[in-house]
Amino acid sequence: MLKLNKMTDYAVVVLGQMARDPGRVRTAAALSETTAIPLPTVSKLLKILAGVGLITSHRGANGGYSVDRTAEQVTVAAIVQAIDGPIALTACVDDSDGQCEVSNSCPISGNWNRVNLAVRRALEEVTLADLLDPTEMFPLQPAAAGTRQPVTADS
Secondary structure (H helix, E strand, C coil): CCCCCHHHHHHHHHHHHHHCCCCCCECHHHHHHHHCCCHHHHHHHHHHHHHCCCCEEECCCCCEEECCCCHHHCEHHHHHHHHHCCCCCCCCCCCCCCCCCCCCCCCCCCCCHHHHHHHHHHHHHCEHHHHHCHHHHCCCCCCCCCCCCCCCCCC
8 A cells, every 4th residue: 555654644734724824924832733733743844844945944932934835836746755755656766765675686677667757746736725625636527518417406
């Protein structure tokens, strides 16, 4: 099973909350309260996200963190890479941090690059805005002339 870790999921929740009001400076405690994610986890995520430039850290008495991009400008790929590192499905893809012990004799060594690239491109096409409003990702299409519309409670 291909599965993102819980920290990546939490990062999407935190960024989604912050993206509702771009530029607003928020503390880790305030974000923890509004997202119901434990404060130590939020603090760790904010440091990581600031370190890769997805959010901005503000020092001082009124300090905290802000997101200065719109939700449309933040891709799921950027979030995944910030938390999990390079998108690499197996140890034998070009961007992998791992080493495969049998790569010298493997008949498919390097051939996972095509699949890995497809997954990366798919994640680059989905934005935080899409996750916040799924109708943007899968908009309802008007029915073509002569086709039947599904029956709904409003019909």
